[in-house]
Amino acid sequence: MNDMTVMDKTMEKQKTKIAANGVNVHYGESHAIKDVNVEIEDKTVTAFIGPSGCGKSTFLRCLNRMNDTIDICKVTGDILLDGEDIYDKRVDPVQLRAKVGMVFQKPNPFPKSIYDNVAYGPRIHGLAKNKAELDEIVEKSLRRGAIWDEVKDRLDKPGTGLSGGQQQRLCIARAVATEPEVLLMDEPCSALDPIATAQVEELIDELRSRYSVVIVTHSMQQAARVSQKTAFFHLGNLVEFGATGQIFTNPEDPRTESYITGRIG
Amino acid sequence: MSENTQNTSRYGGSLLKQSDRTRRRNAAEKRFRAYGIGAIGIGLLMLFVLVFNIVSKGTGAFQQTFVTLDVELLESKLDKNGNRDLADIKKVTTFGYSPIIRKAVETKVASLGIETNLKTKAMAGILSKDAAAQLREYVVANPDQIGETVEFRFLAQSRVDGYLKGRVIRANIANDKNISPEQLDLVDALVASGVIVKTFNLDFILGADASDARPEAAGIGVSMMGSLFMMLVVLALALPIGVAASIYLEEFAPQNWLTDIIEVNISNLAAVPSIVFGILGLAVFINYMHLPTSAPLVGGLVLTLMTLPTIIISTRASLKSVPPSIRAAALGVGASKMQSVFHHVLPLAAPGILTGTIIGLAQALGETAPLLLIGMVGFIASNPPSGIAEGLLSPNSAMPAQIFEWAKRADPAFYERAWGGIIILLIFLVTMNTVAVILRRRFERRW
Ligand SMILES: Nc1ncnc2c1ncn2[C@@H]1O[C@H](COP(=O)(O)OP(=O)(O)O)[C@@H](O)[C@H]1O
Ligand SMILES: [Mg+2]
Numbered sequence: 210m211n212d213m214t215v216m217d218k219t220m221e222k223q224k225t226k227i228a229a230n231g232v233n234v235h236y237g238e239s240h241a242i243k244d245v246n247v248e249i250e251d252k253t254v255t256a257f258i259g260p261s262g263c264g265k266s267t268f269l270r271c272l273n274r275m276n277d278t279i280d281i282c283k284v285t286g287d288i289l290l291d292g293e294d295i296y297d298k299r300v301d302p303v304q305l306r307a308k309v310g311m312v313f314q315k316p317n318p319f320p321k322s323i324y325d326n327v328a329y330g331p332r333i334h335g336l337a338k339n340k341a342e343l344d345e346i347v348e349k350s351l352r353r354g355a356i357w358d359e360v361k362d363r364l365d366k367p368g369t370g371l372s373g374g375q376q377q378r379l380c381i382a383r384a385v386a387t388e389p390e391v392l393l394m395d396e397p398c399s400a401l402d403p404i405a406t407a408q409v410e411e412l413i414d415e416l417r418s419r420y421s422v423v424i425v426t427h428s429m430q431q432a433a434r435v436s437q438k439t440a441f442f443h444l445g446n447l448v449e450f451g452a453t454g455q456i457f458t459n460p461e462d463p464r465t466e467s468y469i470t471g472r473i474g
Numbered sequence: 475m476s477e478n479t480q481n482t483s484r485y486g487g488s489l490l491k492q493s494d495r496t497r498r499r500n501a502a503e504k505r506f507r508a509y510g511i512g513a514i515g516i517g518l519l520m521l522f523v524l525v526f527n528i529v530s531k532g533t534g535a536f537q538q539t540f541v542t543l544d545v546e547l548l549e550s551k552l553d554k555n556g557n558r559d560l561a562d563i564k565k566v567t568t569f570g571y572s573p574i575i576r577k578a579v580e581t582k583v584a585s586l587g588i589e590t591n592l593k594t595k596a597m598a599g600i601l602s603k604d605a606a607a608q609l610r611e612y613v614v615a616n617p618d619q620i621g622e623t624v625e626f627r628f629l630a631q632s633r634v635d636g637y638l639k640g641r642v643i644r645a646n647i648a649n650d651k652n653i654s655p656e657q658l659d660l661v662d663a664l665v666a667s668g669v670i671v672k673t674f675n676l677d678f679i680l681g682a683d684a685s686d687a688r689p690e691a692a693g694i695g696v697s698m699m700g701s702l703f704m705m706l707v708v709l710a711l712a713l714p715i716g717v718a719a720s721i722y723l724e725e726f727a728p729q730n731w732l733t734d735i736i737e738v739n740i741s742n743l744a745a746v747p748s749i750v751f752g753i754l755g756l757a758v759f760i761n762y763m764h765l766p767t768s769a770p771l772v773g774g775l776v777l778t779l780m781t782l783p784t785i786i787i788s789t790r791a792s793l794k795s796v797p798p799s800i801r802a803a804a805l806g807v808g809a810s811k812m813q814s815v816f817h818h819v820l821p822l823a824a825p826g827i828l829t830g831t832i833i834g835l836a837q838a839l840g841e842t843a844p845l846l847l848i849g850m851v852g853f854i855a856s857n858p859p860s861g862i863a864e865g866l867l868s869p870n871s872a873m874p875a876q877i878f879e880w881a882k883r884a885d886p887a888f889y890e891r892a893w894g895g896i897i898i899l900l901i902f903l904v905t906m907n908t909v910a911v912i913l914r915r916r917f918e919r920r921w
Contacts (some may be wrong), residue, residue, distance in 0.1 A: 280729060307807070319804075320822065334808060380803070
């Protein structure tokens with residue numbers, strides 16, 4: 210098998226889930242991502258940090274081809290998910306996005322019931338044969354989203370009626386419901402208060418046991434708390450990528466150091 | 475202390491006393507408010523004058539004067555052979571019924587002991603010319619009643635109706651060959667004895683238009699059907715086409731010069747005068763496609779052209795107001811573009827789309843100019859359509875066209891009906907707009 214070699218090479222490491230090679234992204238004339246190479250591991254939380262506008266979100270959106278929805282956005286280079294090029298002509302982005310789920314910066318539940326929010330993905334992908342199975346998926350997903358106990362008595366109430374933190378955990382449950390292998394999160398806590406943030410961070414740590422999680426954050430403390438791997442972006446370049454402890458305590462690149470110590474950002 | 479004095483000097487002393495500048499500012503504000511209140515006042519006054527005028531002139535049309543008579547359906551006049559053969563009965567024209575009606579009037583007047591030196595013909599002249607037709611219709615429908623005496627409620631002729639409504643006064647009828655003072659004396663006597671009464675007239679709302687000589691029989695009902703069928707055509711065409719076009723433009727189309735041109739043109743189309751659509755309809759639907767003239771189908775097609783831009787513009791606005799985060803959420807869980815639109819965006823935009831559609835329909839309902847050109851004005855349909863196909867294809871009028879037609883005719887009795895028609899049309903429009911406002915209020919979301 211293709212990824213056996215990878216497994217062999219990295220005995221302690223998890224196997225590589227996503228491998229990006231020479232990725233460039235252009236928005237029309239502007240060059241937003243410059244020749245980025247990165248390997249994202251399975252069952253690991255990888256954090257993308259960097260000053261605002263450096264291309265973290267852009268790169269994250271490449272991983273589930275969300276950038277396809279932007280007309281002027283052009284992506285070149287290879288991004289392999291389990292060894293398969295996700296930008297191959299034969300790949301349908303819709304199928305890809307079921308495998309690579311996404312949680313957005315601002316909680317965006319559908320203006321429907323909590324149940325329907327979570328059940329929507331499984332429904333359109335035909336994951337449940339009947340109502341009982343769907344109920345099961347919804348419960349399991351809400352449990353994984355660490356929100357089941359808070360909403361189990363009001364599944365038919367609108368998801369938009371929850372608090373911000375609950376909404377974000379509902380969105381995570383919704384993303385989890387389609388049984389993805391990778392979860393992308395773009396600053397999932399930036400609209401939340403500190404308590405809700407702590408809850409979501411705890412949840413992210415739990416999610417690591419099942420998924421490969423990629424989280425964009427502008428908070429270095431958050432990256433330090435939740436991630437095992439950290440990638441530092443600056444002006445579209447991937448400046449440094451490595452174990453989180455290494456990046457925060459002993460950065461190799463002077464730009465990383467300046468960012469961490471607060472001199473750029 | 476010195477700082478304090480400096481402050482006082484800059485802002486002109488105590489706070490308890492207004493400075494010149496503040497006074498001027500306040501005065502300007504007061505003046506501006508007065509202008510605003512004045513403007514609103516003028517607007518309200520005009521609205522009041524309009525409504526008062528319409529109501530005072532139009533309510534009369536909803537009432538009509540009727541004469542109740544016992545008519546002996548003489549076999550000798552209506553069925554000479556006596557075998558109740560419908561073909562024979564139908565051969566008797568309305569002229570054949572006049573003697574029967576005259577006799578009925580004469581009998582009534584005699585039985586009430588009313589003194590008059592009018593001839594029988596003049597006595598019967600207080601009835602509408604419609605009376606004979608009404609009688610004949612009844613006899614043809616119920617031939618077994620021939621030979622019996624039946625009570626009928628006939629329309630009074632329009633001068634008598636006008637006399638009871640105060641439109642016709644004795645001083646002005648010297649040169650009127652349709653009514654004489656003696657006839658009015660008779661009318662007074664019959665009113666006193668309860669034979670002539672003025673009551674609510676459902677036929678005005680449900681009936682068909684009538685010829686120039688019988689304003690008392692004219693109703694707006696059939697043209698209402700014409701309007702209804704036109705609106706059905708507009709709804710069936712403009713809503714799906716408009717919504718499909720908007721969804722494509724808003725959600726799928728790439729942003730380039732072509733879509734920019736389309737966008738500009740849709741806005742332009744919304745500003746094209748309706749008469750232009752009328753002449754386009756005449757050229758394309760009637761002269762080129764040979765669809766029937768005066769047909770609600772053609773009217774509906776023309777109004778569809780007119781309504782489309784309105785629907786497209788409001789649909790696009792309501793699609794735009796659905797936040798992009800909803801689309802992103804749907805795509806994020808692996809929904810296709812179409813699923814995200816149809817499962818999430820469209821339901822959220824639906825109230826706005828509906829509101830726009832209703833407002834578009836209301837505009838179309840009141841539109842008169844394009845109907846002039848395709849022959850829906852001035853046409854008199856005597857019977858309501860019997861089915862959907864006939865309703866779409868057989869010539870008809872429409873409410874505003876009917877109102878225009880009545881307003882054009884010389885007899886003041888028609889003028890009154892034009893105002894009455896306006897009341898009905900306005901009731902429709904106000905109802906539709908109210909529904910639109912309620913929908914918008916009810917389902918408006920704040921994100
Ligand atoms: N939809 C877009 N169209 C054009 N330029 C964009 C778009 N999104 C992002 N960019 C540009 O790409 C660069 C990276 O943006 P982004 O990935 O959002 O940064 P970050 O998430 O790190 O703050 C910025 O210069 C931004 O202006
Ligand atoms: Mg960002």
